[in-house]
Amino acid sequence: MISSFLKNQSTSILGATFILVGAVALPSSATTLVGFSTYGNMMGGMRVTASFLDGTAQTAIWGATGKETGGAFGSGWSLIQSGNSFDSPWTLSNYGQGMTSLVIDAIAGNALFDIYPYGDNLPQTEGSADGWAFEPLSGQSPNGWAYSDPIDISLGDLFGTISLYWGGGFTGTMQFRADTDSGSGYDPVQPSNPVVRNAAPTLYFSLPTIYEGQSTSTTLYATEPGEDTVAFFLNGGNLGTDFSRSGTRSISTYLGFFADNGVHLYTAQARDEDGLYSNPVTSTLNVLNVAPTLTAFNLSNDTIYEGQDASAWLAATDPGADWQNFFINDNYVGTDWLTSGTRSTSAYLGTFADEGEFTFIGQAQDKDNAFSNILTRTLNVLNVAPTITQLTQNLRVKTNEWFDFGAAAIDPGIYDLLTFDWDLNGDGLFDDFTGLSGQWSFGQEGTYPVGLRVSDGDGGYAYGSFTVDTFAPQPISENPGTDTNTDTDETIVEQKIPEPSSVLGVLAFGAFSMGAVWKRKR
Numbered sequence: 001m002i003s004s005f006l007k008n009q010s011t012s013i014l015g016a017t018f019i020l021v022g023a024v025a026l027p028s029s030a031t032t033l034v035g036f037s038t039y040g041n042m043m044g045g046m047r048v049t050a051s052f053l054d055g056t057a058q059t060a061i062w063g064a065t066g067k068e069t070g071g072a073f074g075s076g077w078s079l080i081q082s083g084n085s086f087d088s089p090w091t092l093s094n095y096g097q098g099m100t101s102l103v104i105d106a107i108a109g110n111a112l113f114d115i116y117p118y119g120d121n122l123p124q125t126e127g128s129a130d131g132w133a134f135e136p137l138s139g140q141s142p143n144g145w146a147y148s149d150p151i152d153i154s155l156g157d158l159f160g161t162i163s164l165y166w167g168g169g170f171t172g173t174m175q176f177r178a179d180t181d182s183g184s185g186y187d188p189v190q191p192s193n194p195v196v197r198n199a200a201p202t203l204y205f206s207l208p209t210i211y212e213g214q215s216t217s218t219t220l221y222a223t224e225p226g227e228d229t230v231a232f233f234l235n236g237g238n239l240g241t242d243f244s245r246s247g248t249r250s251i252s253t254y255l256g257f258f259a260d261n262g263v264h265l266y267t268a269q270a271r272d273e274d275g276l277y278s279n280p281v282t283s284t285l286n287v288l289n290v291a292p293t294l295t296a297f298n299l300s301n302d303t304i305y306e307g308q309d310a311s312a313w314l315a316a317t318d319p320g321a322d323w324q325n326f327f328i329n330d331n332y333v334g335t336d337w338l339t340s341g342t343r344s345t346s347a348y349l350g351t352f353a354d355e356g357e358f359t360f361i362g363q364a365q366d367k368d369n370a371f372s373n374i375l376t377r378t379l380n381v382l383n384v385a386p387t388i389t390q391l392t393q394n395l396r397v398k399t400n401e402w403f404d405f406g407a408a409a410i411d412p413g414i415y416d417l418l419t420f421d422w423d424l425n426g427d428g429l430f431d432d433f434t435g436l437s438g439q440w441s442f443g444q445e446g447t448y449p450v451g452l453r454v455s456d457g458d459g460g461y462a463y464g465s466f467t468v469d470t471f472a473p474q475p476i477s478e479n480p481g482t483d484t485n486t487d488t489d490e491t492i493v494e495q496k497i498p499e500p501s502s503v504l505g506v507l508a509f510g511a512f513s514m515g516a517v518w519k520r521k522r
């Protein structure tokens with residue numbers, strides 16, 4: 001049974017039911033009811049429209065199928081009724097796509113729906129007798145239903161159309177009860193406010209411009225001249241139904257998260273419960289690229305020594321599903337092919353053969369050729385003093401005899417020019433000779449220190465030394481004779497001078513320096 005609130009006009013869902021009722025003004029030629037006991041075979045010509053989840057709709061015309069029986073038959077679905085509709089059920093079957101709505105237009109079959117029973121001071125239009133509103137009996141009940149198109153003579157109990165709605169789609173078999181009455185042939189059933197039943201909805205919607213890594217939604221709007229609910233479709237998908245029966249109908253939908261830039265086309269349509277479609281409307285969603293962010297640019301060490309290596313590590317993030325190229329000083333150093341999270345690469349900067357301050361500029365570039373911010377890092381390469389690798393060993397030579405001296409050294413700074421300065425007179429000043437090798441002699445017996453200072457020109461020094469022991473030569477008599485000096489019998493021994501030392505006490509140096517500078521005459 002329907003409770004008394006159904007007398008009130010409503011355009012919204014009341015619980016699971018929404019009904020449009022109200023007072024009417026009788027036209028000059030009004031509906032004449034000839035029977036309140038209406039059977040299935042008496043409603044020929046009714047229009048039954050079924051709509052489906054896939055966006056399609058079918059309209060079938062009711063016809064008699066036997067004594068007291070009639071029905072409407074579509075592709076994979078049917079609606080039949082047998083017996084007096086006051087107490088005999090209707091049977092809806094669907095074994096195809098999920099059905100989202102079923103609309104029965106009884107006016108087209110010269111029939112109408114009578115929703116109020118006797119009692120409780122409910123209005124009763126003359127000739128309609130007892131009625132019965134929609135009542136599910138078995139199977140998958142609709143999420144909502146509505147009566148519309150009030151009949152011209154109605155006191156609030158007679159309607160021309162009933163609409164059933166399933167949000168998730170109906171399949172299977174359902175039985176329900178709904179009473180119908182019949183009009184006469186000379187005064188057929190007429191609605192109180194005839195609507196244009198062949199006018200389709202009008203749809204409009206728009207899409208925003210967003211950036212990759214963002215989400216977005218949209219709202220579809222439709223207007224409909226009739227008292228119809230409107231279902232909305234986007235790119236062929238059923239978004240749902242606005243059950244409002246007047247004014248602007250709308251539905252909002254979440255389009256999702258867009259991980260990459262691009263252009264996305266969406267086509268929308270609206271369909272009323274009579275199966276009429278709006279014109280397709282297409283809108284474009286533009287997803288713009290976002291440049292990556294270089295989040296890290298780290299050197300293996302900020303300070304190293306000349307001759308050492310250095311490397312770098314770069315990391316970037318990107319809201320888009322983009323792989324990243326990395327550059328140092330505009331030179332490509334690697335690609336991370338990941339399309340989410342932090343992308344990174346390592347780069348070998350090389351061996352630094354000289355001291356100095358070196359500046360490096362890091363940057364990332366996404367697959368869409370957008371460049372990130374710039375990060376700058378500085379590497380300090382410190383000088384390293386040379387190392388003496390060869391030096392003359394301690395020597396023992398005669399006084400006034402020339403001896404050779406020399407040295408060799410290395411420096412990790414390959415561009416450093418090494419200078420060899422010698423202290424030969426023991427005064428602590430390295431100003432007696434400059435060069436890799438040379439010769440020297442001492443005129444007196446004794447032990448003489450010889451010092452070496454090797455400088456690289458960048459403030460690095462290495463020091464070394466050796467000693468030279470000198471001794472006086474002894475006279476040797478080979479041809480003794482008699483001194484012509486008659487005053488003495490002393491024998492004079494002839495002194496033999498040895499050859500100068502050549503490479504005595506010097507390690508293997510190769511050729512002596514041609515650039516030696518003497519600080520004293522020989």
